[in-house]
Amino acid sequence: MTSKGRIYFISCSNAVSEERRGLIEKTADLVRDIGYEPVFTNCIYGLSRGPLSYAPMERAVELMKCFKDLETAMIFDVSGGDISNGILPYLDYEAIRQSKAVFWGYSDLTAVINAMDKVSAKRSVLYHPLNLVKDPWLSQAFTDLSENGSTELFDINHVFLRGKYMRGRLVGGNIRCLLKLAGTRFWPDMRGRILLLEAFRGAAPQVSAFIAQLSQMGVFDEISGILLGTFSELDRSGQRPFLKELILSMTRNDLPLAETEQIGHGDDAHAALIGGDYVVDNGKAYLET
Numbered sequence: 695m696t697s698k699g700r701i702y703f704i705s706c707s708n709a710v711s712e713e714r715r716g717l718i719e720k721t722a723d724l725v726r727d728i729g730y731e732p733v734f735t736n737c738i739y740g741l742s743r744g745p746l747s748y749a750p751m752e753r754a755v756e757l758m759k760c761f762k763d764l765e766t767a768m769i770f771d772v773s774g775g776d777i778s779n780g781i782l783p784y785l786d787y788e789a790i791r792q793s794k795a796v797f798w799g800y801s802d803l804t805a806v807i808n809a810m811d812k813v814s815a816k817r818s819v820l821y822h823p824l825n826l827v828k829d830p831w832l833s834q835a836f837t838d839l840s841e842n843g844s845t846e847l848f849d850i851n852h853v854f855l856r857g858k859y860m861r862g863r864l865v866g867g868n869i870r871c872l873l874k875l876a877g878t879r880f881w882p883d884m885r886g887r888i889l890l891l892e893a894f895r896g897a898a899p900q901v902s903a904f905i906a907q908l909s910q911m912g913v914f915d916e917i918s919g920i921l922l923g924t925f926s927e928l929d930r931s932g933q934r935p936f937l938k939e940l941i942l943s944m945t946r947n948d949l950p951l952a953e954t955e956q957i958g959h960g961d962d963a964h965a966a967l968i969g970g971d972y973v974v975d976n977g978k979a980y981l982e983t
Contacts, residue, residue, distance in 0.1 A: 698729040698840065699767030702760040707802040708775025709740040709747030718772055720827045728840050730767060735760065738772065746777060754784035761786075761793040770823035771799030771806075779805040779874045787813040798823050801894060801959065804867030807968045809880035811865065817969035820867045820890070820957075821847075828961045847965045850956050850979035852921065855938055857950030860919030860974035861982075864966060866890040869904045876911065884916040888972055892923030892958040898933050901925060902940060909944050919950035921974060924958030954979070 703718060710718070722732035737756045740747040748756075760769045782805070791814040799807060800822040810816040826836050838844035865887040866872055872891075875881045893901065908914065925937055941951060952974055956964040971982040 696729070697731050697765075699731070700733050700763060700765045701725045701730045701768045701770055702733045702735055702763075702766060703738060703770050703772055704735040704753075704756055704760060705738045705740075705747070705773035706753050706757055706771050706781055706799070706806055707773040707778035710738055710773055712739055714772070714824070715739070717824050717827065721770070721772075721824050724827050724833060724836075725770075728837055730840070731765075750777075750780035751784050754781040757781065758786050758789060761790050761795050763795075766793065766795035769795055769797045771797065771803050772822075772824055773799070774801035774803065774822070776802055778802045778871070779809075779880075781806065782809050782878075782880055785810075790814040790816050798965075801868050802871045804871040805874045805880075807867065808865060808872060808875060808882045811969040812880055812882045815969070817967055819965050820968050821963070821965035822959075825961050825963065832962070845981045845983070848967055848970070848981050850921070850954050850964055850966065850974075851977060852952040852954040852956075852974060852979055853977070855922075855951045855953060856942060857919065857948075857952075858975075860888050860921070860950045860952065860972070860979075862886050862888045862918040862972065864888050864890055864921075864968055864970055864972050867892065867966070867968065869893050869901070869908075870896060873904060873907060876907070884913050886916075886918050888919045888921055888974065889913065889917045890921045890923060890957065890966055890968075893925040893928070894959045895927055896925065897927055897931065898936050901928055901937060905940055905944055914945045914949060917949070919952070919974065920945065921957070921979065922951070922953040924955060924960060924963075926959050950974070952979070
């Protein structure tokens with residue numbers, strides 16, 4: 695079988711525990727079976743090196759090696775946590791712009807994905823690549839994407855809380871990690887965008903503070919709509935109604951608002967293409983082709 699290119703595995707945020715090695719190897723087997731060559735970077739595990747694992751410059755250098763390899767098809771970031779924004783000053787954004795490689799990552803990688811969208815106009819996938827091997831449907835959806843360009847993995851079922859229709863480029867992701875970009879040159883252009891928001895950590899007081907910050911920054915005056923994903927800690931405590939009431943009360947009455955259970959930290963979550971053009975209509979959010 696002729697190789698479709700390389701898929702690099704990397705951790706640009708917190709180093710990954712050795713306990714996840716088996717899952718990473720299983721994901722490598724999946725991409726190998728589809729026809730890609732899996733390649734492991736020098737920055738994946740490294741917890742023994744200290745609380746920050748690899749230095750920001752080290753992680754940035756490894757990531758740029760992936761983008762500059764002409765055979766790279768995708769980059770799978772298998773990490774999450776807190777420290778991905780440390781690499782942002784050290785990235786070569788022009789090289790990222792010119793690369794055909796597609797970056798995949800979730801949670802804390804929201805900061806990297808939105809920075810690349812802002813500076814390099816680089817579309818990236820908000821998704822945890824290791825979930826691909828946890829569900830047969832997800833494995834098949836990824837296979838179909840790689841073999842015939844099917845975008846079913848990016849389809850998102852939703853329910854509107856206000857309005858009936860949204861259309862625009864998608865921005866955002868994990869709310870806590872997105873806000874790390876506030877006040878920096880990496881903060882995304884929100885004008886006319888659909889803002890995707892989800893969270894893993896954060897009870898009602900923390901989420902309320904995040905939403906208030908977005909409001910005070912004028913974000914809700916610029917965007918064309920909001921798509922709420924899962925808020926894991928808040929949802930587990932039965933406080934989803936609080937979130938919906940809060941968003942409705944802090945946004946203008948004509949701003950469309952929808953919610954979905956298919957974007958977030960769940961193992962069955964679908965992918966979202968940050969920088970992609972979406973239509974949110976009639977129960978389905980989908981990429982425009």
